[in-house]
Amino acid sequence: MLPLRDTVRSKTYPIVNTSLIGLNLVLFLVQQAQGGNLERFIYYYGLVPARYSVPEISAYFTFGQQILPFFSFMFLHGGWLHLIGNMWSLFIFGDNVEDHLGPARYLLFYLLSGVISGLTHFIFNPLSTASTIGASGAVAGVMGAYILLHPGSRILTLIPIFFIPWFVEIPAVFFLGIWFLIQFFNAAGSGGQVGGVAWWAHVGGFLFGMVCLKILDRTPRAGISQKLRKMTARKTSERFQSVSPNGGGPGDSPHLYAAIRITPHEVLAGTRKLVNVPWGFQKRLVRVTVPPGTREGSVLRLKGLGKSLADGTRGDLYLRVTVDSIYRTVS
Numbered sequence: 001m002l003p004l005r006d007t008v009r010s011k012t013y014p015i016v017n018t019s020l021i022g023l024n025l026v027l028f029l030v031q032q033a034q035g036g037n038l039e040r041f042i043y044y045y046g047l048v049p050a051r052y053s054v055p056e057i058s059a060y061f062t063f064g065q066q067i068l069p070f071f072s073f074m075f076l077h078g079g080w081l082h083l084i085g086n087m088w089s090l091f092i093f094g095d096n097v098e099d100h101l102g103p104a105r106y107l108l109f110y111l112l113s114g115v116i117s118g119l120t121h122f123i124f125n126p127l128s129t130a131s132t133i134g135a136s137g138a139v140a141g142v143m144g145a146y147i148l149l150h151p152g153s154r155i156l157t158l159i160p161i162f163f164i165p166w167f168v169e170i171p172a173v174f175f176l177g178i179w180f181l182i183q184f185f186n187a188a189g190s191g192g193q194v195g196g197v198a199w200w201a202h203v204g205g206f207l208f209g210m211v212c213l214k215i216l217d218r219t220p221r222a223g224i225s226q227k228l229r230k231m232t233a234r235k236t237s238e239r240f241q242s243v244s245p246n247g248g249g250p251g252d253s254p255h256l257y258a259a260i261r262i263t264p265h266e267v268l269a270g271t272r273k274l275v276n277v278p279w280g281f282q283k284r285l286v287r288v289t290v291p292p293g294t295r296e297g298s299v300l301r302l303k304g305l306g307k308s309l310a311d312g313t314r315g316d317l318y319l320r321v322t323v324d325s326i327y328r329t330v331s
Contacts, residue, residue: 002158006092006172008150009238010099012229016107017094021087024135027075028083046131047073047118053126074114076133086135092155093139093146097213100149103228105216112212113141113205120204124187132198137205140183144209147176156242156276167276167285169242180206235265237324242276245306245317254307254315260300261324262290270294277305277317288319296323 034041047069051057058066077083098106117137146153154169183206187199238261245256262271270292274285288300298321306315 001170003089003092003175004156004158004167005240006096006150006153006155007169007242008096008153009234010095011234012099012232013234014095014098015228015232016103016110017090017098020094020107020110021090024075024077024083024087028077031076042076042131042133045069045072045076046133047121048131049122049126049128052122070115070118071111073118073131073133074135074138077135078133082134086139090135090139090142094142096150096153097142097145100145101213101216102221102226103232104224105219105221109145109209109212109216110138110142113144113209114138116208117141117198117201117205120208121198121201124200125198132201134198137198137201140202140205141209141212143176143179144206145213147173148210148213154242156240169276235263236271237261237263237266237273239272240274240276243319245277254309254313256306256315256317257320258317259320259322260288260290261322262294263324266290267294267323268292275302275319277302290321294321296321 031038031041044065045068051061051069052066077086094106094110097109101109114135114137117140118132121132121137151171151173153172155172155175157168157170157175159166159168180203183199183202186197187203241260243258243260245258258277260273260275262273271290273288273290275288277284277286284305286302286305288302290300300319300321302317302319304314305317308314
């Protein structure tokens with residue numbers, strides 16, 4: 001299963017989340033440029049539990065050199081697939097958590113999640129000489145916060161069946177709950193790290209993300225955080241929208257009806273959206289163009305996306321345009 005997008009739009013632009021993705025990419029390129037020194041580089045900046053638990057090894061490192069890996073390990077990756085997988089999950093879930101916490105507190109939350117995930121890995125693998133790297137633990141913290149913030153959100157997921165793409169929407173509480181259980185049972189059954197995966201780091205990061213969110217929600221927001229939220233407020237609605245059409249025509253009308261959201265800014269400038277609509281037993285992504293000047297209540301007709309008729313033809317899908325100004329109002 002490949003998660004493609006969630007159905008919850010953040011009201012602010014995720015400057016910290018985007019910066020973290022960019023920083024991970026830059027540091028991965030730095031890592032790749034090490035050439036023959038790559039193994040030494042990863043051992044120095046990765047998290048190696050034996051560096052702290054074995055006196056003969058820890059004696060070679062200063063206090064500062066021992067602290068650094070708890071932060072640097074979360075910005076290194078074992079390959080392109082490792083990097084892309086982590087950054088894609090961060091892209092999907094991180095913007096909503098940053099939207100809730102604000103940029104400053106989200107940065108603190110992300111770093112603490114990574115550190116706690118590293119400590120969890122160390123506790124369960126104190127004598128390991130393998131270098132642990134990757135943002136998975138910090139991203140797990142983000143996912144833990146997301147499941148509390150948006151349990152009713154739906155994750156658009158691609159499931160390839162015999163090379164046929166099948167798009168389904170899976171409730172976030174189910175998608176992330178299953179993900180966590182996989183991490184936990186793998187950790188409990190493998191001793192913590194098998195095949196290069198630090199399972200306990202994922203578990204620790206996820207649980208800490210849930211706890212840390214509750215703690216931060218009880219702390220007062222700083223003035224700078226409020227100013228940053230207003231500066232980063234979005235002027236556009238989500239590019240991807242999922243609709244749940246229903247029949248509304250007379251009799252056995254083959255047509256379906258649904259609604260999409262745009263903002264006052266998009267009324268003037270026009271916009272394009274990717275709309276997820278029913279197609280038999282699956283979903284289909286359709287590109288919809290909203291021309292400039294489209295008003296509240298205007299209807300866009302998507303030919304052939306309605307109900308199937310007995311003769312093999314299909315009705316149409318009518319999308320009613322609603323103008324939503326929520327993205328300009330950030331509290």
